Amino acid sequence: MAGDLNAETAAYAPQGDDVSCGVGDHGGAMEATGDVRAEFWQDIPDAPDDAELNELRKLLLRREQIALEKLVRQEGEKNYHIQQVSDVIAEAIIARSGRDSQLRMAIEPIVDATLKNSIRKRQQDFVNVLFPLMGPTIRKSIAESFRSMLGAFSKSVEMAFSWKGLRWRFDAWRTGQSFNEIVMLHSLVYRVERVFFIHGDTGLVLAHMEGEGVGSLDAEMVSAMLTAIQDFVRDCFAKGDEGALDTLRMGEFSIFIEKSNKAYLACIVRGTPHDSFRTHLRETLELMLVEFAEDLDDFSGDTEAFSATERYLESCLVAHYAGDNEKKLPLWAKFMPVLVVLLLCGGTGYYWYTTDRFNTTMREAVQTLRLEPGLVVSHVERQKSGPWKVLALKDALARLPEDVLRRAGFDPSLFEIQTIPYLSYDASIVTKRASTGIDVPDGVEMTFDKGTLSFRGTATMAWILETREKARSLAGVEHVDMRDLRDPRMGEIAEMVRKIESVRVEFPVNKDVPVPEDTEKLQKTVDMLAVLEKRVKEMGMVMTLTIYGHADATGTEKRNYEISQARARTVAAMLYARGSSMPIAMYGMGADHASGDGGAGSASADRKAGGSVQADRRIEFRVYLARAVPAGTEALLQ
Amino acid sequence: MISKKICLLGAFSVGKTSLVEQFVHSIFSDKYLTTLGVKISKKDVAVDSVAVTLVLWDMEGKDTYADVNLAYLRGAMGYLVVVDGMRKETLQAAMDLHHLAEKLSGKSLPFYFLINKADLVDQWEVTDAMLDSLDKKSIKFFRTSAKTGQYVNEAFNALARDMLLASRA
Numbered sequence: 001m002a003g004d005l006n007a008e009t010a011a012y013a014p015q016g017d018d019v020s021c022g023v024g025d026h027g028g029a030m031e032a033t034g035d036v037r038a039e040f041w042q043d044i045p046d047a048p049d050d051a052e053l054n055e056l057r058k059l060l061l062r063r064e065q066i067a068l069e070k071l072v073r074q075e076g077e078k079n080y081h082i083q084q085v086s087d088v089i090a091e092a093i094i095a096r097s098g099r100d101s102q103l104r105m106a107i108e109p110i111v112d113a114t115l116k117n118s119i120r121k122r123q124q125d126f127v128n129v130l131f132p133l134m135g136p137t138i139r140k141s142i143a144e145s146f147r148s149m150l151g152a153f154s155k156s157v158e159m160a161f162s163w164k165g166l167r168w169r170f171d172a173w174r175t176g177q178s179f180n181e182i183v184m185l186h187s188l189v190y191r192v193e194r195v196f197f198i199h200g201d202t203g204l205v206l207a208h209m210e211g212e213g214v215g216s217l218d219a220e221m222v223s224a225m226l227t228a229i230q231d232f233v234r235d236c237f238a239k240g241d242e243g244a245l246d247t248l249r250m251g252e253f254s255i256f257i258e259k260s261n262k263a264y265l266a267c268i269v270r271g272t273p274h275d276s277f278r279t280h281l282r283e284t285l286e287l288m289l290v291e292f293a294e295d296l297d298d299f300s301g302d303t304e305a306f307s308a309t310e311r312y313l314e315s316c317l318v319a320h321y322a323g324d325n326e327k328k329l330p331l332w333a334k335f336m337p338v339l340v341v342l343l344l345c346g347g348t349g350y351y352w353y354t355t356d357r358f359n360t361t362m363r364e365a366v367q368t369l370r371l372e373p374g375l376v377v378s379h380v381e382r383q384k385s386g387p388w389k390v391l392a393l394k395d396a397l398a399r400l401p402e403d404v405l406r407r408a409g410f411d412p413s414l415f416e417i418q419t420i421p422y423l424s425y426d427a428s429i430v431t432k433r434a435s436t437g438i439d440v441p442d443g444v445e446m447t448f449d450k451g452t453l454s455f456r457g458t459a460t461m462a463w464i465l466e467t468r469e470k471a472r473s474l475a476g477v478e479h480v481d482m483r484d485l486r487d488p489r490m491g492e493i494a495e496m497v498r499k500i501e502s503v504r505v506e507f508p509v510n511k512d513v514p515v516p517e518d519t520e521k522l523q524k525t526v527d528m529l530a531v532l533e534k535r536v537k538e539m540g541m542v543m544t545l546t547i548y549g550h551a552d553a554t555g556t557e558k559r560n561y562e563i564s565q566a567r568a569r570t571v572a573a574m575l576y577a578r579g580s581s582m583p584i585a586m587y588g589m590g591a592d593h594a595s596g597d598g599g600a601g602s603a604s605a606d607r608k609a610g611g612s613v614q615a616d617r618r619i620e621f622r623v624y625l626a627r628a629v630p631a632g633t634e635a636l637l638q
Numbered sequence: 639m640i641s642k643k644i645c646l647l648g649a650f651s652v653g654k655t656s657l658v659e660q661f662v663h664s665i666f667s668d669k670y671l672t673t674l675g676v677k678i679s680k681k682d683v684a685v686d687s688v689a690v691t692l693v694l695w696d697m698e699g700k701d702t703y704a705d706v707n708l709a710y711l712r713g714a715m716g717y718l719v720v721v722d723g724m725r726k727e728t729l730q731a732a733m734d735l736h737h738l739a740e741k742l743s744g745k746s747l748p749f750y751f752l753i754n755k756a757d758l759v760d761q762w763e764v765t766d767a768m769l770d771s772l773d774k775k776s777i778k779f780f781r782t783s784a785k786t787g788q789y790v791n792e793a794f795n796a797l798a799r800d801m802l803l804a805s806r807a
């Protein structure tokens with residue numbers, strides 16, 4: 001049988017791919033067919049070996065016999081193809097999905113449908129698996145959406161018809177504030193992102209915890225730095241004084257420190273926490289001090305005992321969103337505001353709006369303050385005599401309210417203005433914040449419009465990356481658009497990548513060292529890769545290299561994989577020997593059937609004849625570039 | 639996990655920062671150090687197969703050791719006193735700092751003297767006789783070089799081991 005013959009030949013061909021073993025294209029297929037046939041006849045009893053009977057069988061059942069044989073062959077071929085595909089499917093998927101997105105596009109609808117189907121069928125299973133994962137995610141996305149709401153006040157319109165909205169409208173009317181201001185005050189969001197429990201004397205971190213989706217920081221370093229900063233502040237400003245540093249602020253973030261003589265809690269908070277948060281911190285710390293009193297006294301560097309502080313730390317990782325405090329109200333209460341509004345409109349309201357000239361001037365002055373970007377008047381108290389009291393939120397970059405009044409021709413002494421620091425999302429303030437926070441080099445233009453901070457021009461990649469991070473952490477900036485920002489060196493890099501990817505280095509039969517004509521080409525490519533790696537690193541990026549090794553169609557499959565892999569490995573070794581530190585993925589692709597399709601000329605003819613083709617025995621490169629992410633900042637870059 | 643705070647003491651320019659740099663590649667930039675007067679680095683080491691995180695506080699003085707902010711010494715579990723072998727006055731400064739550290743911590747902490755710049759030993763002012771007197775006071779020391787790395791790892795590891803023993807005792 002041809003199949004048996006082929007199997008033997010294969011076994012006697014230890015030289016590998018490049019040794020022609022003289023078997024045609026279908027040799028493999030027949031081998032597989034042979035196996036299937038044997039299997040097929042296994043359970044069927046032998047027919048009596050009678051010449052006449054055989055003759056009769058031939059005469060009677062010839063058509064059926066042929067049909068049967070055909071069926072068996074088809075089955076065998078199918079099995080053979082399954083075998084073939086299963087050998088390479090994983091590598092093929094990897095290789096293809098690195099090249100383009102077609103595979104993904106092809107599979108997507110199938111996966112989609114399958115997933116939907118099995119979710120429908122086994123809903124409970126999915127719920128059980130997903131529930132623990134979904135809770136935090138949902139919480140996170142709620143946090144996100146409320147955060148963006150803070151930035152976009154236009155959303156407040158949506159509140160207009162809810163009960164809360166009505167109440168806020170009433171509040172706005174009552175206090176003379178704009179509706180938007182009320183919405184903002186009520187929507188203030190904060191979130192505790194990290195909490196550290198730090199030993200007082202040594203500044204060593206005893207335990208720490210991060211909130212959902214917060215990237216990790218080097219806790220030891222942070223806690224030591226915090227301790228150093230406190231020592232420093234105490235030394236510089238509060239010599240001998242009891243006063244301790246309790247809050248540090250930077251942009252949208254603040255660090256809340258709750259101290260005792262033995263240990264302290266430090267929380268990194270985004271936004272402005274509620275007053276009650278400070279109280280909660282203090283209470284938590286007190287409880288911890290009681291529970292861990294001995295461990296704290298005996299502390300000599302071993303943090304084991306403090307892993308039990310987990311539940312305390314967890315309780316500090318709070319987040320607060322607008323609407324958290326909504327209580328269920330009885331039905332009658334819902335009609336109260338309407339009633340009150342009617343009453344006020346009819347009676348007291350009239351009195352409130354009868355004004356004298358003085359009051360009008362005063363109100364105009366307050367209005368001037370309201371219109372000032374970065375200032376939010378939150379409370380106005382008229383005095384019978386003496387200055388009106390004004391409480392306002394003020395961004396650090398906003399003008400002083402007194403100056404604003406003076407410039408508009410009002411007498412600032414008629415007001416007693418108290419300000420509370422806050423972060424304004426007003427476009428002009430965000431613009432100011434961006435231009436003070438970001439050092440824009442020549443050749444770059446920065447603009448801010450509708451929450452998007454855009455950059456155009458040319459700059460170094462290092463600057464681009466650094467600025468991207470910085471820009472994203474600026475309060476009020478929702479999107480950073482850097483599509484029109486280029487590093488001119490990028491062109492050179494793209495050119496090098498193109499060159500490298502077009503290089504083909506060929507190999508002699510059954511060797512993993514290139515043919516002499518290509519040795520120099522390979523050396524040059526390796527040089528170029530080294531230069532590219534350096535350039536890429538200089539630009540604050542990382543590269544990964546994939547080397548695909550190929551073999552020609554002759555020889556056993558196993559050997560073909562081995563030799564093609566060895567070829568890829570040789571080149572990787574050359575790169576590492578030159579001190580390269582980039583990640584290199586190596587794929588042995590085995591015999592390359594695809595490249596022969598449609599090829600004309602002798603190569604294709606050779607291949608058809610099962611011959612060895614030098615053009616098939618080669619390696620190829622693919623280069624992938626990515627931005628380098630400094631450790632611990634992944635979350636910031638998302 | 640076990641962490642230990644270590645302080646580096648010594649006169650100006652004896653090589654404290656260089657020694658730390660040699661031992662660990664620090665990630666916080668020098669910006670912090672000029673404003674705060676301290677530079678903090680971290681290194682994980684294994685002492686007899688126990689993992690220990692060393693948090694190194696490199697204290698910065700501008701002219702003399704006198705303006706080193708000794709508040710940073712608080713809570714140290716061990717320290718290294720660095721001497722510039724080429725300037726004998728830094729040995730006196732080292733002795734003073736060592737006594738100060740003992741007084742401030744109120745107990746005797748593990749410590750070592752590092753007589754640094756050993757790569758330039760032919761230009762040393764610190765003589766063998768002076769080092770013998772350290773021996774007599776049973777002050778242990780290493781002749782280090784931040785430049786060549788000589789005895790740098792050994793010194794930090796020896797201190798780490800002493801600290802670990804001290805905390806077990």
Ligand SMILES: Nc1nc2c(ncn2[C@@H]2O[C@H](COP(=O)(O)OP(=O)(O)O)[C@@H](O)[C@H]2O)c(=O)[nH]1
Pocket residue numbers: 648649650651652653654655656657754755756757758782783784785786
């Ligand atoms: N030759 C030599 N120079 C050193 C050595 N250690 C430090 N230096 C040099 O001494 C100077 C002061 O070092 P620095 O680490 O800043 O001292 P610090 O003030 O104690 O932190 C620098 O110029 C260093 O290059 C050493 O072991 N050998």
Ligand SMILES: [Mg+2]
Pocket residue numbers: 654655656696697698
């Ligand atoms: Mg220094």
